Amino acid sequence: MKTRAAVLWDVNQDWKIEEVELGEPGPREVLVKTKVAGMCHSDEHMVTGDLSFANEAAIAMGIDPMFPLIGGHEGSGEVIQVGPGVTHLAVGDHVAVSFIPACGKCHYCAKGQQMLCDLGAKAFTKGMISDGRDAHHIGEEAVNTFAKLGTFSEYMLLSEDSVVKIDQDLPFQAAALVSCGVATGFGSAINRAEVKAGDTVVIIGCGGVGMNAVQGAAVAGAKRVIAIDPMEFKREKAMEFGATHTYESMEEATGAIGALTWGRMADSAIITVGVA
Template sequence: MATAGKVIKCRAAVAWEPNAPLVIEEIEVGPPHEGEIRIKIVASSLCHTEMFHLFEGKDKRGFPTVLGHEGAGVVESVGPGVPDFKPGDKVIPSSVAHCGECRFCKSPKTNLCERSWVNYHVDLMSYPTTRFTCRGQPILQFTSTGTFSEYIVINQIYVVKIDDDAPLDRVCLLGCGVTTGYGAAVNTAGVTPGSVCAVFGLGAVGLAAVMGCKNAGASRIFAVDINEQKFEKAKVFGATDFLNPKAYDKPISEVLAELTNGGVDFSLECVGNPEVSRAALESCIKGWGVSVLVGYTDVDFSARPIQLISGKTWKGTLVGGYKIKDSLPKLVNDYMTGKIMLDEFITHRMDLEQINDAINLMKTGQWYISHCIIISG
């Protein structure tokens, strides 16, 4: 392409500081260095992790930054030492690395990677090195990606090549949220046929967890949320029962225990709230119940030791336990063959200039699924 090796000027939504609106700026995106890929972002969805960083985390060391980590696009150019990608390839950039060489990547037990930004720069939620500049200063790329920009540069260990026919404005959802919830059910929890499940929180991640429980063969799936307007959408993804914790004068764990003869086999907490995390654990049946922490928070949580001594298992998951290079192409294929849903997650289609409107919708809970598509290019 004519832009290869040159600095590209493009639009991006820059977060200059926490707790402030994003600003649409013209930024400079440098050419890719050794092992890097420059991608033209076609579509990016909005995830609550951006909300955490911008409004809840408020760590000033992570600013200024370009948010966004659920994108899809087309390779514009590659740097030296990138044998597996070429201009024109359709790709999904991920916030989870997969170098394929470290002890974690070589183990079937985890999808962690030693080279991931999260192991070294969790305070920034980014690598300190960036190819973005604006107004003469470097701009961080949130979770190594920064997909609220028309172009990004990212290390090849974060990039997955996908089917040429994949619709980028839908498979971008697989960059984090849908993959996280779905994988939490089928991989981390290991939901079994005929089992009883409870999913706490019906944002996009929770709905994906419901879909995972259904596809794994669960016989009964409780959808738990304080917003009853979400229940109809949860039914689309496979939920069979619906509970609003505020409708009861007892803990929701006791309600579930009464309805299931002692508790559910699997529970998935998709909110990122320590009180909900404990309620999800306590909703599991003793002896073999498994509860998975899916929602992100940095707040401490606790439980009574007897909960675990009695045989329950409490687990966490990162992007559903999927090794991205191996799994994302398969998930794209599963969508294209009708095995998983993506279109049903989309509530809004908005231009990049409307990014603050989109954030407002999520922040105030004015849409039911906590997901929209931001069309960037």
């Protein structure tokens, strides 16, 4: 089948809307009609080369070129076709995508560290996760997908390990946000910082990821959730997400944190500044 998608042909180029030919779902793969796709700063990093190599540079280093590439790694949609062997999804299911697949079987998944799943190592390689085949083409040229997703497309061909079933009444917009920004911020507090009840946590930068780090710290039971951002409306929003104190700058916050904690300072600091 054919789909329209936003394709990046190389570093420092513009996204272009192209017609892409999709293959049929293979074993343990699903075809998803995209409902909502989010624009993340990481997509811009693909353009600037901060998260990618130009094709010429990749070839010089002896690695497979990444471009052309269908962008997008956060989104939601509806399953419209399933391949052989799919076990936990059916046609009609509403889903969110995951920019790191989780097989549930490897060493790290067995330890509860799905973010280190062996399949995630293939996120920036060519072809499908399942068998490495090229399933996206523009004419005769194979097309890659960002994080093996490519949500900047009307339809997505995905491994079932990159898809999470969601409740039918969950809005697609909310699910798309959860698939990247919410999971990253919330997870940074819960999993990486391992915030415990009674902790003092500082979040530096209150954009989308930072707001969810605030929320994660609050849910984990932190006694003090201190949000730092120069923009007043973000500080106000941080209070709605669970911050107990907000400050405009590190200089302002440092003395206040010392006073609040009797000199012990913070148990953890989460830095979520997008561009510094």
